Amino acid sequence: MTDFVWELGTEELPADFVTEALAQWQATIPSTLAAVDLVPQAIHYYGTPRRLAIELTEVPQQQPEQRLEVKGPTVAAAYQNGEPTPALLGFLRSRQAQLTDVERRQTPKGEFVYLLQTIPGRPAPEVLAQLIPQWWQGLTGRRFMRWGDGTVKFSRPIRWLLALWGEQVLSVTLENGSEHLHSDRISYGHRVLHPEPVVISHANKYLDCLRKAGVEPQVLVRQQRIQQELEQAIPPDSCVEIPPNLLAEVTQLVEWPSSILGTFDPAYLHLPAPVITTVMTQHQRYFSVLNVQGELLPNFVTISNGDPEHETTIKQGNERVLKARLADAQFFYQADLRQPLAEYVPQLASVTFQEKLGSVLAKVERLKKLLTKVLSDTNYGEYEIQSMLRTAHLCKADLVTQMVGEFSELQGMIGGHYALQTGESTAVAQAINEHYHDIPTTLVGQWVALAERLDTVAGILAVGLIPTGSSDPFALRRAVRNIILITAQIYPTYPLNLEQIFRETITILAEDIPQFNHAEIQRQWHLLLAQRLHTILQEKGLDYDLINALLDSEEPEIIQRICANIQDFFHRSEQLMQLRANGILQSIYATVNRASRLANQGELPSLELDIKKVIDTQILQQPIEQELYRAVTQLLTQAQETKNTGNYDYLIQNLQEITPILERFFDGSESVLVMDENLAIRQNRLNLLGLIRNSTLVLADFSQIVKI
Structure with a gap:
C-alpha cells in the first residue's frame, strides 16, 4: 500500500469554481478508481485559489489479476486432423494467447473451444497516470479560457503539476501548444508568505509541507x-x-x-x-x-x-x-429621495424587460390589468385591493434609481424604503420590498409576486424561450415553483383557480403580442407545472408511485383540477403518505388496484360518477353484483361529497368497506367473470368497476400505486 498525491497548480481560480470542481471530483473520482480496481483506504480533496488536489491513502500497489474465460469457435472448426485451423490460430492471436491456454468444453449447442487466461494486474502508478488527465479535463465550469498558443481550456491558466506515488514522481505531461508542463515534486506556497518553491519529499508530507509554506489546503x-x-x-x-x-x-x-x-x-x-x-x-x-x-x-x-x-x-x-x-x-x-418613488415609474419605458415583450413599464401595466381583473371577483376590502394595485404600479420603479443602478442587489428592498420615505403606506412599502422574495409573507406582496411571475412565465413561453436542460436564463422553473407555493398561501383567503388566472394573463399579454400559439403556451405551462409539482412532492418525501398517482402531465384535466385547488392537491399528497404509513393503503391496495386496471379495459370516461347513466340494473345477475352495486352507489355519493368538501376521510372509509365485497366479487364461491361472453353483461361489470376507479380518482389514480 502506498500514498499518492496529485496537485494541479493554477493562477487564482474563481471562488465558485473551486467549490464546484471539488464537488465534481467527489462525485466522479471514487467511481473511476473502483472501475480500475484501485480503491484506496481514503480520498481527500483539497482546494485553494491556486490549486486543486487529491490525496489517496493506502492505495494497492497494482490491480488484482483477472481470470477470463472466452468462448471460441467449435471444436470442429478449430481442429482439422488434430491440428489447429486458421480459425483457432486467428482467435488466439486476437487474444494474444497460446494453444496451451485452450480447453475443450461440451455445451448444449455442441463442443466448443474455450480460452482460459490470467491477466496480471497493471501497476497502480501506470493506471493513475492515465486517470489524472481524465480527472482535470473532465471538470466543467463557466467561462473556461485558453492561454498561450495552445488549445487547452481551463478556468485559469495551469502553471505546475505535482504527482507523487510515495517518494516517486509520477510522470504526467500537459501539452499546450509550444508549452509543455511535466509533473514534479515541486509545489508553491503562499504568494506573499512563502513565494519560493516547495519540495514535497513524499506524498504523505504534502499537507505538512504546504502548511509550513503558508497554505491551508483543507x-x-x-x-x-x-x-x-x-x-x-x-x-x-x-x-x-x-x-x-x-x-x-x-x-x-x-x-x-x-x-x-x-x-x-x-x-x-x-x-x-x-x-x-x-x-x-x-x-x-x-x-x-x-x-x-x-x-x-x-x-x-x-x-x-x-x-x-x-x-x-x-x-x-x-x-x-x-x-x-x-x-x-x-x-x-x-x-x-429628491422625488417620490412614483415619479420614477414613467422612466421604466426606457428599460427593456425582454426584446419581444417590450419595456418594464409595459410589464407593470399588464400586472395592473391582471390584478384589476382578478381582484374584482374577490371579497377583499377596498384598502387591500388598492394596496395591491399601488404596489403593482410601484414595484419596479426602483430599477431606474441611481442606488439600484449601482447596487442591483438592492432592488425591491430600496424601492420599499423609498416608498415609505416618500409617503406610501407601510403595506405598499413592505410588499414592494418582498415581491422579489420566493414566498412573500404579506397578502399584498403575495398577490403582486404571483401576478409578476405569471406575466413572466406566460411572456417568455409566448416568445418561445422554453427552458431546455440546464438552460433557463429567465429562471422559469423557479418562477413556476414559486407560483405554486404562493397560490397555496393565498388559497385560504380566496379560492384562487390558477388555470383561470393564467388564461387571463395570456389574454392580457395578447394585447402586447398579438401573434402567438395559445395552445402551445398552455401545453408548456402544464408541463412546467407538472415538473415543479413533482419536485415539490419529492422534497416532501412522497414515494415515486404516490407522486405518479397524483400527477399525469399528459392529462390536462388532472392538471386543471390541481390548478383549481392547489391546497387540495397538497392535502391529498399528505393523505396518501399517511395512508401508507398507517397500513390502510396496503389493506385496500390489491383489490382497488385490480378494479382500476380491469376498468381501464372498458370505455367508461374517467369523470363519470352517475351510476344510473351507465349501469343496467336489469342484468345484474348475481347477488354479489347487486351487493357491489349498492356499495358503489354509496361510494359514489361519498366521492361527490368529497369533491365538494375536500374531506377524504369518509371516502377512504367507504373504500375500506367496499374492499371485502370486491374480494368476493373477484374470487371465491360468489365470484363472477368480469369479461363475460355476453357483451352487455361484460360492459355492465366493467362500468361498475369503472365507477370504483372514478371514485378513487377523486383521491388518486390507484393503478399507478405499487404495493411496497
Missing part, C-alpha cells in the same frame, strides 16, 4: 479558522454577522486567512442598514459587526490573504475603499 479547516478569526477580531459586547454564502466564498479566496478589524465613519449609519451591508458583503466581501441589540456598528472585519505584519497598511487600504463606496451610496440615496 477547505473545512480553512473555513473553521476564518470563523475563529472573525470571532477574535470583533470588539467586546458585539457579534459578527456571518452569512453562509459569504463565508463559503471568502474561504475559497484565501490560502492562509487572518482577520483585520476596520472602522468607518458612524455618520454613514443613517443609511438603510441593507445598503451598508450590501456594500460591505456583496462588493467588498467584508463581515458586518452588530451590537447586542442587533444594530450595525461602524466596524467591519475583512479576511486577509496577505502578510499579518502589514496589517495596518491592509486595514487602511480597506477602510479607504469602503469609505469611497459608502460615500457613493450616500450620494445615490440623497439624490434618489
